[in-house]
Amino acid sequence: MAAALASQAEQSAPAKELGFSYRQGVNWSKYIAFRPQYPVSFFERIYSHHSKRNEKPWSVAHDVGAGAGIVSSTLAASFDKVIVSDPNDGYVTLARKLLVEEASLPESKFVFLQEPAENSSVASGTVDLVTACECIHWTAVDAAVREFGRELRAGGTLAVTYYTRPLIEAGERAQVAWKGILNAVAERARGGVYENVYPLINTAFDHLGFPKEEWEDVTRVYINADGNTDGFVVDSRLGESKVKEWEEQIWISHDEDWCNLHGIEWFxxxxxxxxxxxxxxEIQGLWDEMELELGGNPVKTRTPIVMIFATKKA
Known part of the structure; x- marks a missing residue:
């Protein structure tokens, strides 16, 4: 049913589309079916940081850039109210269908807003948790972070997350073919918004800064990154690191929650x-080379992900 609803939304995609949009080729039915599922540990890490200094932190969450409401659906189990926002036409309509009509969650639990991260109608100091999962690189990031801070109450939590393309445990020729496929996408992603996107994602969001006068307890958790951000690098567009000495960096290797076995059709x-x-x-030769090297067998994938937590200063 979720795939059918996503397809229905795509067939009537309207004009106003920003960032990750239908006209770029976004297909929510495929996204829901083939992107990584957020594991329990993903939300446990968010909630653990959020619980550090808050006695009653579970009133309002705002899922920014929510798309089809994938993260919103889990937030609804822990928060009294979840604001679901996205700037693209059709996305919050789709989220409402999936959350309320398909998942049968109470509509009173949600507020659906079509608006950008950088300019929200949400009242200042009213939100306990802001999540920006797999989306902030499509925004004007400094303006978005300022807006998140405006919405959050003192002591509230911001969680920004991004997973990149999976690493594969395969022979050298398969590795080269997979890298070639990723490079082809990066080469196509030139000009416009992509020139802001790639310097951020290539650095595992180290290019994302948090002013000390507004934020504290900034923690950057790098999962399946093996002690560096090389696994996030797709091409040479690298932004300057804005990680400060007072921020905490945590490196977690071989997290099986972000590993799987997949064959060529999944890729x-x-x-x-x-x-x-x-x-x-257009890249049939690369796909053929990878398929040949895999020999019809599934290969282990390991997805690097960065999770950044920050607390709004009083």
């Missing part, structure tokens, strides 16, 4: 969820 479907979309036929 093809998975890459169809990233933008800009490159038709399989």
């Amino acid at each position: 093809k479907a998975y890459m169809a969820t990233w933008v800009p979309l490159i038709p399989e036929s």
